[in-house]
Amino acid sequence: MDTELILRVYPFFLQAAVVTIQLSILTTILGLTCGALGAAARMSRSWVLRAIGATYVSIFRGTPALIQLFILYFGGPQIGIQLDAFEAGVIGLGVNIGAYMAETMRGAIESVDKGQREAARTMGLSRAQAMRKVILPQAMRLMIRPLGVNINALIKGTALVAAISVVELTYTAQRYIGSTYKPFEMFLLSGALYMIIIYVVGIGIAWLDRKARIT
């Protein structure tokens, strides 16, 4: 193990980790938004919206995220969508993970006891009120952990944008493997940073989950 090399290059990996964190945060925000819209569409009373939601989930979960990213970044200019690599990365990954999150959210909402909705409707709440004031608060608690699993996958998934040359952790590791021929050291260095990020996020999710349980 070449510790001298690791000490020499680690600042570049820290910089790259910052990019990975930025990507993860922006992708999470976009993913949660797409997920909420997707789940709402899939559970809507209008069949058109339901069909749109189902198509969204099926297409984005049924094809590789890497291909979706390539269509957006390399194919986008052909249909007038010009994005830089970072923007394409965030949008591509966000819309992709949104399809998974939509299913997570729908699952959580549907696993709230049916009696809750019936009771709320019987007490005179409208459909929307029952959803907003009775179902969602309970479903939110149920979805924190599974959404945490989605976010964990998303953080590791940000590595894909290395393929469109965003200078994040995996791209940096790849470049230094090429220039130093020390794949093991570069793997450990970038791997450790990924695991720190995932560990910290995991603590945050567990904290949210605990808090949601108490209240």
Added chain:
Amino acid sequence: MGLDFSVVPSYFGVLLQGMGLTIAITICAGILSFFGGIVFAVAALYAPMIIRLPMRAFAFLFMGTPLLLQLFLIYFGLIQVGIDLPAFVAGVIGLGLHFAVYNSELIQASILAVDKGQYEGARTLGLSRGQTVRRIIIPQAVRAVIPPMGNNMIALLKDSALVSVIGVMELTLAAQQAISRTYRPFEFYLAVAFCYYFINLALEAGLRHVERRIAASR
């Protein structure tokens, strides 16, 4: 530059070959991840500490880092130690090991959930410890986690696109070659997305069939 899908059919053969390789990788890596998962799970639960600890570290590392990074490690790492594997083999090993770790987690939980009476009954009937695990516990434990392992297979199919990065001529890289000659990324990647979607549907149908048969045999 508008869209022109008429160039895609002339590369039909190239894409079909790529599709074949994608399916081959998925099957090989799937088999590796299935048996690797069983071996890892048994080792994690029954092996002596000296094997168990490095296994735990390995699983921890592989579950906490991106697959793409692992592929780089395996492909370039093996070259560094003097093993120059074809990209296809490196890709199968990388994908197979990655998903073996995930399968192993499922199988471990499932082994622990097998009724204790099964173990005791088998031992009472005179089976050795190894025989009991191999013939009684594993078959039941693995059967119970076929559906979630099927989901891992579907994830594996989609993640097989990543091995294009280390130079395996599967569907994604085949498309990239066609694109480098035609400058039509949108058309080819869309065509490739359709191919993946199609394989995905077929795989899902196959898995549902397997699940039904398992449910029926219970």
